[in-house]
Amino acid sequence: MTIESMGLRAKKAAQVLSLSDGGQRNAALFAMAQALEAGQANILAANEEDLACARKNNMTQSLQDRLRLTPERVTDMRQGISNIGAEEDPLGKVLGGGTRPNGLQMQQVSVPLGVVGVIFESRPNVTADAAALCLKSGNAVILRGGKEAIRTNTAIANALRGAIAAVGLPKDCVQLVEDTSRESALALMQARGLLDVLIPRGGAGLIRAVVSQASVPVIETGAGVCHAYIDSAADLLMALNIVENAKCSRPSVCNALETVLVNAAVAPAFLPRLAARLASYPVELRCDAQALALCGGVPATKEDWSTEYGELILSIKIVQNLSEALAHIARYSTKHSECIVTNDYAAAMRFSKEVDAAAVYVNASTRFTDGGEFGFGAEIGIATQKLHARGPLGLRHLTSYKYFIFGSGQIR
Amino acid sequence: MTIESMGLRAKKAAQVLSLSDGGQRNAALFAMAQALEAGQANILAANEEDLACARKNNMTQSLQDRLRLTPERVTDMRQGISNIGAEEDPLGKVLGGGTRPNGLQMQQVSVPLGVVGVIFESRPNVTADAAALCLKSGNAVILRGGKEAIRTNTAIANALRGAIAAVGLPKDCVQLVEDTSRESALALMQARGLLDVLIPRGGAGLIRAVVSQASVPVIETGAGVCHAYIDSAADLLMALNIVENAKCSRPSVCNALETVLVNAAVAPAFLPRLAARLASYPVELRCDAQALALCGGVPATKEDWSTEYGELILSIKIVQNLSEALAHIARYSTKHSECIVTNDYAAAMRFSKEVDAAAVYVNASTRFTDGGEFGFGAEIGIATQKLHARGPLGLRHLTSYKYFIFGSGQIR
Numbered sequence A, B: 001m002t003i004e005s006m007g008l009r010a011k012k013a014a015q016v017l018s019l020s021d022g023g024q025r026n027a028a029l030f031a032m033a034q035a036l037e038a039g040q041a042n043i044l045a046a047n048e049e050d051l052a053c054a055r056k057n058n059m060t061q062s063l064q065d066r067l068r069l070t071p072e073r074v075t076d077m078r079q080g081i082s083n084i085g086a087e088e089d090p091l092g093k094v095l096g097g098g099t100r101p102n103g104l105q106m107q108q109v110s111v112p113l114g115v116v117g118v119i120f121e122s123r124p125n126v127t128a129d130a131a132a133l134c135l136k137s138g139n140a141v142i143l144r145g146g147k148e149a150i151r152t153n154t155a156i157a158n159a160l161r162g163a164i165a166a167v168g169l170p171k172d173c174v175q176l177v178e179d180t181s182r183e184s185a186l187a188l189m190q191a192r193g194l195l196d197v198l199i200p201r202g203g204a205g206l207i208r209a210v211v212s213q214a215s216v217p218v219i220e221t222g223a224g225v226c227h228a229y230i231d232s233a234a235d236l237l238m239a240l241n242i243v244e245n246a247k248c249s250r251p252s253v254c255n256a257l258e259t260v261l262v263n264a265a266v267a268p269a270f271l272p273r274l275a276a277r278l279a280s281y282p283v284e285l286r287c288d289a290q291a292l293a294l295c296g297g298v299p300a301t302k303e304d305w306s307t308e309y310g311e312l313i314l315s316i317k318i319v320q321n322l323s324e325a326l327a328h329i330a331r332y333s334t335k336h337s338e339c340i341v342t343n344d345y346a347a348a349m350r351f352s353k354e355v356d357a358a359a360v361y362v363n364a365s366t367r368f369t370d371g372g373e374f375g376f377g378a379e380i381g382i383a384t385q386k387l388h389a390r391g392p393l394g395l396r397h398l399t400s401y402k403y404f405i406f407g408s409g410q411i412r
Helices: A003-018 A022-038 A040-056 A061-067 A071-086 A125-136 A147-166 A182-189 A204-213 A236-248 A267-279 A289-295 A302-306 A322-332 A345-354 B003-018 B022-038 B040-056 B061-067 B071-086 B125-136 B147-166 B182-189 B204-213 B236-248 B267-279 B289-295 B302-306 B322-332 B345-354
Strands: A094-099 A105-112 A115-120 A140-144 A174-176 A197-201 A226-230 A257-263 A284-287 A313-319 A337-341 A359-364 A399-410 B094-099 B105-112 B115-120 B140-144 B174-176 B197-201 B226-230 B257-263 B284-287 B313-319 B337-341 B359-364 B399-410
Touching (some): A003 A115, A003 A174, A022 A040, A022 A071, A040 A071, A040 A147, A071 A125, A094 A399, A115 A182, A125 A140, A125 A147, A147 A174, A182 A204, A236 A359, A236 B399, A257 A267, A267 A289, A284 A289, A322 A345, A345 A359, A399 B236, B003 B105, B003 B182, B022 B071, B022 B125, B022 B147, B040 B061, B040 B147, B061 B147, B071 B125, B115 B125, B125 B140, B125 B174, B140 B182, B182 B204, B226 B236, B236 B257, B236 B359, B267 B313, B289 B313, B313 B322, B322 B345, B337 B345
Parallel strands (some): A115 A140, A115 A197, A140 A174, A337 A359, B115 B140, B115 B197, B226 B337, B257 B313
Antiparallel strands (some): B094 B105
16 A cells, blocks of 8 residues: 555544544553454464564574564563553643633643654564554554564554454554555655654664655654763762663663763772773773773774764763863763763752753663653653654653634634 | 854854843843844845845835835834743743652753744844744744845844844854855755754745755744634624634735635525625635525636635635535645634534644634734744644744753662
């Protein structure tokens, strides 16, 4: 099916969905969770075919891991859908309003965005997550996953579509693009008048392609070159814990740490302990000249400061003061999550105010930038631009609003 | 100067501006208003040069009218800046937050977008309005106006820049692109990493060019094919007043009416009166066959239903019921402003709920969709997409937010 005809179907489904009530949408989510359970054998069999193909194509182990579903992972997807169902309805909320001097009664009310497109890479759980988040927020969704997961995604999408139809909502609330060519991705990026927003989820190359080629509105997600600045007034044990956690607990994610900036006053005390703490993983240290002398590792190149490693590599730079740390962050930050460790009140406040990022932490790990951790229930991505929504994108960020204006014949 | 170097200057200015307090920004606005007064002779002289050039190039009278400044119009610009100064500071507002179960204290706080680009056509007052709105909201702005107004825009921008510098803020908070070629517009659309948002203000061609070519985030503004549905339970005198006002009070603007849908039950009573009421302007009526028989005019073609006339032309269609009206609106609306005139509660509620538009009116003119009328003080445009902000864009819509997270060593 062409993207255009999918878009037209999605628009029709979105219209029906926009008139549904929260109870009906929750019933659909309940049915969707059950359908994953009932369809588990099918889904796992399809996943096994994708994995066989992946092995034949010599896919790396880490990509195979992302692609792989297990009964536990299917249970997690199911639990994720149930959790989304349990969230508060984001629609129909009165966000503002009042009576104008001429007597017009205005209400600003949350409504769905309409049709959401999601382009994503190998993880098949995105199919279930994105479908559930969009359905809960009253949006029809067009999902375009990667070629390597097409059988798994198709099995999941079919199960979900059946469940949606079973509760009397249009199955086209959730559609999966079966054509995984570049052309289908491009058509989705340029589906003007059909998509209200396109959300890319994946690596830097995907994001770049989408922002440069899309003519539909895009919420950019992704890159996180996150920093921790260890101030002269830092509690060094706390700093060790935070750096270890932010770097090592899940190095592949965007809220993981890439660079530590250490105040010169505490560098001699801090860096040898840091090197010792990270040696067991082991974390490769890429250091400027001064840091190298204190903790070993390899010399950092200019590229290191702007690289999102996504693995157990940490770049380290010594700075003379907070201003130098702020300047480095202003230059290299992707405006995702930034952290200061300090017990100095003025330094904490200045860092918070001056750093331009979605999330600015004082004395806490950057790993908390996450929809679940922020109390949003679940997330469809983490926005690194400033338009619409910034940081974790939860249900409320999948809504727009409209103004209801009740008059009695007012003219202007 | 290249767009890139302007963008880098704007980023620096935005950084300073993001640390300014509201008092300092208000002082700049006060100085900007004064500078327009002091520079009035210069500005009017520059405008006279632009107008001479326009006459030489046989610019239409209506475009010359848009381009023309008078002492009164300069006073209006000055007053506009003062009004923006008097608005509440949109920055530093705590929009949400709370304490997470792990003790993290989160605050979601409004911050500037950063660098805003505005591409606009002939009206030179946009230079002053956009500069003032952006400065008040802590954003640096890059303005790219039309070739025909370049001398006027330069004189205005220079006056404003001088005023900003005089209060100790960077004059590059406001920059005007002097190169009015297509290339400069394209460079602005693709200034990735330099612009946080681009707002096009102008005709359909400009908007189309921007959304298809931009790789920076865009807020789409513009087209308004607005409808009024005259229900069978309408107060017909009220309907006449609303249609007359919405069509005739300022036909060139986007919230003006283009199409009237009349319920067949009241069409015989309503349409002859409507034709009589609009004859004095005169308004050209483009009617479907049934309406033509009742009120005269010319036959409407298929194109009429999707045309934003921007002048004294009104298309008229007779519908059998509310459902047919809703279907017509769903097909042809640009989702700007839509209106029902009725005294039937259920019809009013159904129309409000089902119509997908930024502003849905019951018994009031569509002409109220405006930042000033909505109580936003002023507007930088009216958004017709659903992302970020919908409808009139006021100061609050020129902000993003960031999360401050205060911890005591939390790790995940």
